Amino acid sequence: MSALAILMIVFAYLLGSISSAIIMCKLFGLDDPRFRGSGNPGATNVYRLGGPIPAGMTLLFDVLKGMIPVWAAYLLGLPPIILGLVAVSACLGHIYPLFFKFQGGKAVATALGAMFPVATEMALLLIVTWVIVFWISRVSSLAALITVSLAPLFAWLIKPQYTIPAIMLAALIIWRHRTNIKRLWHGTEVGLRNAKPNRKTPPKK
Template identity: 75%
Template sequence: MTSALALLMFLCAYLFGSISSAVLICRLFGLDDPRLRGSGNPGATNVFRLGGVLPAALTLLFDVLKGMIPVWLAYFLGFSPITLGFIAIAACLGHIYPLFFKFRGGKGVATALGAMFPVAFPMALMLIMTWVFVFWVTRVSSLAAIITVSLAPLYAYLVKPQYTIPACMLAGLIVWRHRTNIVRLWQGKETGFR
């Protein structure tokens, strides 16, 4: 693969990731802007708080697809695992810092998960099961996300070792994006669902 094509894929992944599903779906359903209400995070969890199951499910679906489609295309084109990792990060950076929405985006968890489906479906299932279990026990979405992405490199090593480094890259980005949540968790101030 040429470096020019790789750069084009990075750019396309970032621009695709920059489409804020949460903001658009909230507009479609006549809900408040998720960047201005609830937790202020334009992601599925906050959309659920604002509008319930259907808007949240649609937000989650489209956020997953933002990671899945660019990585699937790059995987199909035969890019190396490291390049796939950077394309996944580009999609997540688009979600976190969306060009079309004043660079105010979400945490990138669903987009990162979507990026893992094309290359390691069993790993993606393990991540989903981990998130569901931790959330079921704690009822805290951010804690479930942090624990889940922290385990991603281990799952990658067990399932497809060649994707361990890309999984580390994604995990580092998502944990860094949750740094304020980590502080609130440490202080016992993070809110959950009861």
């Protein structure tokens, strides 16, 4: 692996470690999303806590965290497998953020952002899939799981050279949703409308 590839992987992780949800909640005077609502610092939980504006800004920055490093790596001519590692690194930064005590989100938006520079058609198709499933179910985690599960298939059909990176991202996102999968299996997963605030005690400083 070249020094340039390693540099881009590290850059992707550090950029991914900037938690958009926590920063937006602080800017808008909202509770820490790690300790309220679902406890997940992501756009869906920010929506529960503060409504569409902070949630939309969180979503935008989460997408950019995946898009920027992959786009840079693509323009630098790095091969598809390295682009996959860069994308996974950005998602790992989102899930385990260095700057926020490694308490991060599910990385769905970051993963979608990572696909835009190299497979825009596939990314748009995944967004449409997410919207349709969420519109029917009103369960964000179910929409995310179905969407990322279809990502390798869409990649194989649209841009086969990115099938392996899509598999890498899908595996990571599915693993991150393992607790949601258990709740879905037992019928206890809540949707956006019926979710209730969950007061958690923040860690002692």
